Amino acid sequence: xxxxxxLDSQVPVFEEAPVELRCNYSSSVSVYLFWYVQYPNQGLQLxxxxxxxxxxxxxxxxxxxxxxxxxxxxxxxxxSVHISDTAEYFCAVSEDAGNMLTFGGGTRLMVKx
Amino acid sequence: xxxxxxxxxxxxxxxxxxxxxxxxxxxxxxxxxxxxQTLGQGPEFLTYFQNEAQLEKSRLLSDRFSAERPKGxxxxxxxxxxxxxxxxxxxxxxxxxxxxxxxxxFGPGTRLTVL
Numbered sequence: 001x002x003x004x005x006x007l008d009s010q011v012p013v014f015e016e017a018p019v020e021l022r023c024n025y026s027s028s029v030s031v032y033l034f035w036y037v038q039y040p041n042q043g044l045q046l047x048x049x050x051x052x053x054x055x056x057x058x059x060x061x062x063x064x065x066x067x068x069x070x071x072x073x074x075x076x077x078x079x080s081v082h083i084s085d086t087a088e089y090f091c092a093v094s095e096d097a098g099n100m101l102t103f104g105g106g107t108r109l110m111v112k113x
Numbered sequence: 114x115x116x117x118x119x120x121x122x123x124x125x126x127x128x129x130x131x132x133x134x135x136x137x138x139x140x141x142x143x144x145x146x147x148x149x150q151t152l153g154q155g156p157e158f159l160t161y162f163q164n165e166a167q168l169e170k171s172r173l174l175s176d177r178f179s180a181e182r183p184k185g186x187x188x189x190x191x192x193x194x195x196x197x198x199x200x201x202x203x204x205x206x207x208x209x210x211x212x213x214x215x216x217x218x219f220g221p222g223t224r225l226t227v228l
Contacts, residue, residue, distance in 0.1 A: 044206075045219070099169070101217060
């Protein structure tokens with residue numbers, strides 16, 4: 001069975017500072033990895049995904065995540081955050097690109113001015 | 114593409130009552146998923162359909178829960194004899210299995226409160 005651990009439930013950070021949201025997973029097979037973002041009072045939106053190929057994946061709003069198979073991690077990073085990045089971030093894994101997602105508990109990113 | 118819609122957005126019911134939620138997926142998507150999210154937790158998978166066939170059900174889906182997708186379009190999730198522990202946000206997602214990566218698009222959710 002697969003599982004996802006997000007080590008930090010809350011991450012407070014000042015605007016324009018760098019941030020890393022940690023995600024570790026466990027699975028007995030190859031996986032597909034996702035980061036979803038949930039802004040206040042909105043639904044989940046896909047931020048970025050790793051399916052295959054380059055282990056570094058990027059989103060259109062400056063986030064990036066790197067798949068590290070040996071450490072079973074998929075940490076999310078941004079070099080300079082904005083107030084508008086304040087949201088809940090969920091890491092998720094699937095053992096089949098079309099199958100169920102297993103989510104971590106979420107990390108609340110709080111960007112302060 | 115109007116996105117995934119869910120109805121109602123909020124439902125308050127008394128313990129023991131039955132409730133039914135509806136999900137309308139993105140029109141060309143053949144897969145439809147149900148998840149449940151409790152406060153402070155990530156979503157948990159409940160079940161999914163490919164067209165009208167229900168292909169997988171989680172152990173979380175007790176006998177009081179039933180889901181249908183009769184024509185391979187919209188889906189309903191019914192909870193019978195609701196319990197306070199059923200209070201949660203119920204999320205629906207859809208995807209196109211023919212697209213690379215099969216990204217799941219989520220609806221806004223139905224928040225259920227059982228009194």
